Amino acid sequence: MKLYIKNMVCQRCIMAVQTILKSLHLKYNYVILGEIEIENNINETEKQSLSTKLQEIGFELIDDKKHQIIEKIKNYVIQFIHHDKESLKINLSNFLSSELGYEYNYLSNLFSEVEGTTIEKYVIIQKIEKVKELIVYDELSLKEIAFQMGYSSVAYLSNQFKKVTGLTPSHFKTIGQQKRVSLDFL
Structure with a gap:
């Protein structure tokens, strides 16, 4: 069951x-x-x-069957973005259609209807969450992060990051470093 x-x-x-x-x-x-x-x-x-x-x-x-499909879409996106570096190189719409057995247009319309946003916007939000995580880890340069996350350039990543968070990646990194320093003094 x-x-x-x-x-x-x-x-x-x-x-x-x-x-x-x-x-x-x-x-x-x-x-x-x-x-x-x-x-x-x-x-x-x-x-x-x-x-x-x-x-x-x-x-x-x-x-509800519709919500089950939506949750599967979200889980595939999360798996792609957060857990499988190689998956960013494949076409997500083809993969979702293949895995879920529905035309991508149906999946896209259903997702928008139920969630009030598009699959593409959900992917962007998840990618930015992963970028934030990578920035906080401070192990990769912004150029390396952009490459790893499938962005064509640092500028494109920075523009998308600012649209979603309201901050530039460098400002976000500075804020994160300030919070770490203040926590060290507690």
């Missing part, structure tokens, strides 16, 4: 869901971003208990 979960974004989310499943003595085949497969069908009481436990940590069971 497959169940779909909203708001899972990282490995810690997977581990948290696994912990809940174990605490409820629900055997599962796998837990991935946004999806779990329970070994056996569960009754309504077990499902409600699972739902309650998930809500306590900010997750939500999704029963």
Whole structure:
């Protein structure tokens, strides 16, 4: 039995869901971003208990097919941007169509209808979140970050970064360094 979960974004989310499943003595085949497969069908009481436990940590069971598709799109985008450097080189629209079994136009329209934004804007927001993370780590130059994230130039990355955050990457980095220094004195 497959169940779909909203708001899972990282490995810690997977581990948290696994912990809940174990605490409820629900055997599962796998837990991935946004999806779990329970070994056996569960009754309504077990499902409600699972739902309650998930809500306590900010997750939500999704029963509606449209929302399941939206969550899968989000999870693929997050996987691409945050966890798989090579994936930025493939065509996301073709990949989503292939994986989800729907025309990209349908997926794009559904995403916009339900989320109030486009898949492309969601991708940009996720990319900028990853760029912010890389800037804070301070291990790569902005040029290296731009290359790693699939931007054609530092200028293009900087323009997109400013549109999303209201700050230039260098100003964001300065703010991050100031916060680290102030935390060192606590």
